[in-house]
Amino acid sequence: MSTTFDLDHHAAQLRGQRPQDILKTALTHFPGAALSFSGAEDVVLIDMACKSGLPFRVFTLDTGRLHAETYRFLERVRQHFQLDIELCFPQAQAVEALTRSKGLFSFFEDGHGECCGIRKVEPLRRHLQGYAAWITGQRRDQSPGTRAEVPEVQADLSFGSHARPLIKFNPLAGWSSSTVWDYIRAFELPYNELHERGFVSIGCEPCTRPVLPGQHEREGRWWWEEATKKECGLHIENLHPRPS
Secondary structure: OOOOOOHHHHHHHHOOOOHHHHHHHHHHHOOOEEEEOOOHHHHHHHHHHHHHOOOEEEEEEOOOOEOHHHHHHHHHHHHHHOOOEEEEOOOHHHHHHHHHHHOOOOHHHHOOHHHHHHHHHHHHHHHHOOOOEEEOOOOHHHOOOOOOOOOOEEEOOOOOOOOOOOEEEOOOOOOOHHHHHHHHHHOOOOOOHHHHHOOOOOOEHHHEOOOOOOOOHHHHEOOOOOHHHOOOOOOHHHOOOOOO
16 A cells, blocks of 8 residues: 555545546556456546546456457457556366356356356456555446445455555446446447447346346346345445445
């Protein structure tokens, strides 16, 4: 962690601030911080980060089960911003062991936790070992069941520890989906073509489906499970908040 970063002070100072100012704080105190990229919110953050002129890095989790449209989106973003996107892959042996023992769709029977743990959580944990801070596109209104209390900045005790502190910034915490899309349209940013077919929150292909009018966006994720469990493990503190 930056020796000059006072978490409690900045948590109070950044509450309710503009995403650009939160992002500037993150990249000023943690040059080259890791920006997690997967969807519409993250494209907004990449655009803001580019305009800040401050150094940052972008990574994405390639689970091996993403939609073809998502891979095309990834490439469009890379070309649009002329930046490198670091691909993080799961351990092949762990994926092979799971599919050999339980098949390709075990999560429909015993929950998504084990598969997400192998394909998402472990690769993220491995990647974040080299960072003191990372930046996400979480919004409070994404999931009333799990994300309603997401702060602008927090100590990440899921992937960090007291011995190796890790700070997580959520610059878009206070934004709505409509605000995100207003920004995308205003600056003509690339987006996943699946959004044009009713997909709102997009993850792995087997676990993502379009939502109907009036449904909340996270209802298209792991729809066979109850709403309070709709986190893949990347933001597990949303289910079990810990004091920072």
